[in-house]
Amino acid sequence: MDLLERLARWRTFADDCLDGxxxxxxxxxxxxNSRSTLQELMAASREDRAVDHHLIAAELDAIDTTLRTIFDVEAFPKMPPSEWWLRCVPSYAARDFCREFKGAYGVSIAARSKFDLDVDAMVQLSANGMAPADICLKVAEEQWYVTKRPALLFRACRRSLPMDRSARRALWAWATGNVSAPGLRAALGE
Structure with a gap:
């Protein structure tokens, strides 16, 4: 990845953290760790005339400033304070992440995320008798948080809806735009 791609990835990461x-x-x-690579690329790009270093540095600073507002749980105190992104973690995240992080590092993070809210709502729709394809289509039509990226939608559906391997393949194809709504319904047996 080049500098601009790394910056875009860091921006996406920051958005993910802000949403939980x-x-x-x-x-x-x-x-x-990609932030550390970004730091190295920034230093190397100072001499590159094709890159507007000042604009990129300003954008990076803006992303970092926003992200630092929630990166307030010190998880790895041996890391240098200047590398706050390696030293601290967000104060909140999705339930599964919080459980996994606590188990691996013994650090508690509050379970709070837009992802969990959507998964919980999808579970409730399923419990109320709505068919899996209808749930998927409703979520997409109403542009819930989990529809930001195909992988988020796929992950949410896997967490909330009973599906076999064939249904998961069809779900991925639909989430990435390779299967139509009728194709999703047919694959999910509806």
Whole structure:
């Protein structure tokens, strides 16, 4: 990845954290380590005339400033304070992340995320008798949080709806735009 791609990835990570990080600890660690790589690329780009270093630095600073407002749980105190992204973690995240992080590092993070709210609502719709395809289509039509990216939608459906491997393949194809709504209904047996 080049500098601009790394910056975009960091921006996406910040958005995920602000909404309550919905992924697993392994992804989180890769994301925070990508910030270190971004730092190195920033230093190397100072001499590159094709890159507007000042604009990129300003955007990075804005993302960092926002992210630091929630990165207030010190999880790894041996890391240098200047590398706050490696030293601290968000004060809240998705339930699964919080459980996994507590188990791995003994650090408690509040379970609060838009992802969990959507998953809980999807579970409730299923418990009320709504068919899985109808739930998926409703979520997409109403543009719930989990529809921000296909992987989020797929993850939410897997967490909330009973599906076999074939149904999960169809769900992924639908989430990525490769299967239509009728195709999703047919694959889910509706």
């Amino acid at each position: 990080y919905p992924w697993e600890v392994e992804e989180f660690l890769m994301d925070v």
